[in-house]
Amino acid sequence: MSFPHGSDLETTTRLSRHQGSAEARTLEGWRARGGYEALRRSLDMSPAEVTEVVKASGLRGRGGAGFPTGLKWSFMPKDDGKPHYLCCNADESEPGAFKDREVIRWTPHLLIEGCLIAARAIGAEHAYIYVRGEFFEETRVLNAAVVEAYENGLAGEGILGSSWSCDVTIHAGAGAYIAGEETGLMNSLMGNRAEPWAKPPFPAQAGAFGMPTTVNNVETLAAVPMILEHGAEWYRQWGSERSPGTKLWSCSGHLVRPGNYEFALGLPLSDIIFEACGGTPSGRPVKAVIPGGSSTAFLGGDELDCATTYEGLAEAGSALGTASPIVMDEDTDIVAAMRRIAQFYAHESCGQCVQCREGTSWVVRILQRIEAGDGRPSDIDTLYELCEQMTGRTICVLADSVVFPLRSSLDKFRADYEALMKPSLVAAG
């Protein structure tokens, strides 16, 4: 229903080419599209060989951190005699990101196939798909596909007539952004509050239920079958050396054609915003873009020529993150936008670490009073100080996630903050 949008810019639909087709949701339709052939191929390979192919492809985690997937799999212990688990992170909740939802609801069997291949590579006996609770429709579609997979020998005992078995279970979340953090996710799976834990232990040492576990994002796992089918070199025809492949882009905010797109990594960000998405509906210039979901740093309207690769966006001073550009036109109130983002993190802080629990709420209170015209001379300095204190001091990166947009908005749009201060205060500050 939402994909793909027509546009003048060439899209490279590999992950998403069957989105929009109701038939592709069924096992029959999926098989007619070559589904589960990659799984069959993986059964003729050793787990180490499967891992090697993914490693060679250079596939990087699509959940935000961009960690090399094959390398992550290779951390899993071999022949340790313990049960291993795969967790598929389908707790999509980064503001701006809505790509995994489309993978799940249009191509559930692609996700199941990716999970099974990953499970085979890491020696997992059980794959848990952790879907955010609000995704009712997506969960219904995925439920139906999992049942079909079980009924047709694609999950459970003796998959595809082989001696290999792997269970697949859908675990619905219940409303917590922090359950998208990998240790928070595993805690939630185990029936705890979704509080992240300090690493070590790393998931590959002691993850879900204390056993070696790998957590992979939906889009990451959905890319695995085509890599197995066509090979690492084929996958590397797109993107750069350090950012190979294609990527889903969730584009939102002030855009003529918002929505999900798939591009080879490396296009200029401005092409995605202006050519694919048609620029702003108001026709006004773009004031700011948060390129990788709300946890990444603001780029100004004059910084959009950067390449959309992990390294390109890092060089530009932001991050690829979940590849979810949020576009704001010239009339946008940056302070209000930043306040709304900060409110989200204050709401979603799990409360374990004081820098995050207190810091996020403090940031909101300061931004609210600046917005209301009651800013104090010291407020901007206090915000910078909070940025300092909230970086790198907590169990997970939720506090850091508010610092990236906050600090960059202060650096790049300081005039917007000062415009809301009383003139005397700006002079004094």
Next chain:
Amino acid sequence: MSRRIHPAVVGAQPFQLTARETFDGPIFETEEGRRRLEAALSRYPTKQAALLPMLGFVQSVKGWIEPEDMVEVAEALDLTPAYVHSVATFYTMYNKHPVGRHFVQVCTNISCHLNRAEEVLRSFLAETGTREGETSEDGEFTVIEAECLGACGFATVVQVNDRYLENVTPDGVPEIVAKLRGARDGAAAGGPAAEGDA
């Protein structure tokens, strides 16, 4: 659901957020309760892991979770009621009090904020005659502000029970509310169900 629910998906049945049934006796002495518990337990190496699925099950029947339900779930899973309470209150989707027949959640996070979400929220409150979080006197509506629903390209996004309404504008709200009043449940409100919706 007509066919028998596979244990792999038992913890992932959509909550009927506004169901108004109660359990006929203790939850896990009902046939459905016993079956759900057994199925969930078969999917995890620990008993405790069935906690979220079981809380979800209780809510799917009653539409909310009472402290007494938490005690029953705790007993079934060998946990303390205090621990179950600490988990149930951590997650926003477990309703700790009853909500209206149409539970309306308006996302006002950044992408929706940029697309007049606050006006959409105000419009829902005005049309339903409620304050945020309050259930209307006729029990029809509860309207709350929600955090990101993960459909940012279709702002403003509004969740009504288990359906997403997308591209909602402030002007479109009166019609949505009127349809909901006449509908048996949220599903009939004209939510843009995807083609071939399962």
